[in-house]
Amino acid sequence: MRTSKLLMIPGPTNVPPRVMEALVRPIINHRGPEFEALYAEVFENLKYFFQTSWDVIPFTSSGTGAMECVVSNTISPRDRVLIPLYGNFTNRIKEIVEAYGGEAVTFKVPEREAVTAKQIEEELSREKVKMVYVVFNETSTGVAVKDLKEIARIAHEHGALIAVDAISGLGGDELLVEEWQIDFCVAASQKCLAAPPGMSMVSVSDRGWEVVNSMKPRSHYFNLKLYKKFFVERRQPPFTPVVPVFAAVNEALKMLKEEGIENRIKRHRMCAEAFYKAFEAIGLKCYAKPEFRSNTVIAVEVPSGLKDTDIRRVMREDFGISIAGGMADLRGKVVRIGSMGIVDKSMVLRTVSALECTLRQLGFKVDLGSGVEAALQVFSKYS
């Protein structure tokens, strides 16, 4: 029997019909006036998403491409980058920095936590680095940085740039790129923006541009100066963009403006809180320590005796809901729910209810309705 599908993974997310319709508009010339108007609009609307008046440059790539863009435009061989490690995507920064011949200065953050300003300050009192590169919301573990503003301040105090991978967090939690003086902030289309995957973005501060402009770029495809020059001179990207996704992202950005970014963040906070309370009521353990919990990715431990693959299979096959497994060290140990984009009360309730049924079916003792009730209590607090 067919059941309607719901994508509750940490990106890509469910995409609203209005955005899908933009995706399927006839392909246009990326060197013609229609695309130029769209491109200029995307640039303008991205500033709202990033809460900044600075340049935000879109790329045809996954978020990882944009993470690499930051490194290829700022890091020379042997330049040192401070990278606190607390999950897969922090490790990815290390791999990128090392691919470019930079020196990754790393330290391990305690399990179930994200990095804190205090830890950064301790490291910077010992280590001289060109850049601090942190993951705002670690998709692999469901932990989030809670004092990014302070981390940016400390980085600057020590003469370092601050770069942030905010791919799975921007739009789902407060991140004031310009007010907090984040020099490079990276995001992507398929997370809290609820557009299809295929576009990534990098915002660049004035301080960031100074460094970029003083460097010989080490990638041509991700050459920030070239994108800036082409935008200023022609309102065009230097290379053929993924035209349908650009149209879709622009529609998603309009929807973000209509909702208001504060409202979107509040909605993400409410849904995440409902998930955490619901899972605890069901008798599950959330992976992240309460003070580091993500607003967008909820990692839940797999109860002993159950297998993550069974939970995911029953959720998918019987209830039409895709959820994610764990990555690397957490493979088999957690399942991850993406609570992003157009996530709302009904999606939360459907997911919680399906998980209750799935767990019971797999032999885990559940009071049906206990999770739903806990979620409802959270919702009532927000209304």
Next chain:
Amino acid sequence: MRTSKLLMIPGPTNVPPRVMEALVRPIINHRGPEFEALYAEVFENLKYFFQTSWDVIPFTSSGTGAMECVVSNTISPRDRVLIPLYGNFTNRIKEIVEAYGGEAVTFKVPEREAVTAKQIEEELSREKVKMVYVVFNETSTGVAVKDLKEIARIAHEHGALIAVDAISGLGGDELLVEEWQIDFCVAASQKCLAAPPGMSMVSVSDRGWEVVNSMKPRSHYFNLKLYKKFFVERRQPPFTPVVPVFAAVNEALKMLKEEGIENRIKRHRMCAEAFYKAFEAIGLKCYAKPEFRSNTVIAVEVPSGLKDTDIRRVMREDFGISIAGGMADLRGKVVRIGSMGIVDKSMVLRTVSALECTLRQLGFKVDLGSGVEAALQVFSKYS
């Protein structure tokens, strides 16, 4: 008054409804079984497009990203690459090689021509290089390499790898990747395949893999070894792919198989020949020398007294047809017609007829119907 639109630029091209429908399917989990099946199919179908049994790796990027992929996986600082120059995209290879610290060994090919095996042989008798990197079909000038098989043989004879940017040519002209032993061949979704932009591809020969495997990759996003490993172990890409374009490309690849690549090439040849004969009959001069003419990009000189921008504007506003202008040195001097993807007799006739009317409207003396008649004569030869 609205008129139906036709995209006659050198990519993106008109996309058939069947491919657009695939684009707008519900977004799926790129780490789930549905996408794994799609991804494996794309890998398999790409082999047909490239006429090889070797690996063909798809990327979420424009073609330039894939051009850079080849360099970042093979070239170390000071490695020498022979790059014959005959247009914008050959220059782009030089920029990429230099961004990676390689030494570009260049020579200028005579105007209106593409590089020949004889020229490559002369250069390689003097210069020791690690790789020869040529553009198969130079989109900026409408010239095409006619003896690529021989060029590959000569490169190997001199101990060099052969890399080919075939972005605007593959599927529109004969290129037998494996039979000709092309070590790296680069293509993209939005040209002769008639899919939307956003995906690029690189094929790798056994000899190519030997070099790639011996190197420390210099880009993480374009790390070929990583894509291969993820494909073999999980049938997944390492980074979030542009899911809708992957679905669309797979549909376009199925259409290519149904038509047969020989038939598709023949159709491109016929349409290009019709354009060349039609333009000459109208009294225009084609830019490329006859022996170097492209099958997919027709560059026509702007008649004296006329402006390229006027021609393009009237074509677009009065007849709904987008054509391209010249690039770099040829800006203002030529207009370029893309004859790619699903191009057919009716598109050729509509474009030729509209150009006749446009030129007359702009004061250029044209016998209306002269171009159409010349095109018809070419068609009759092929039927």
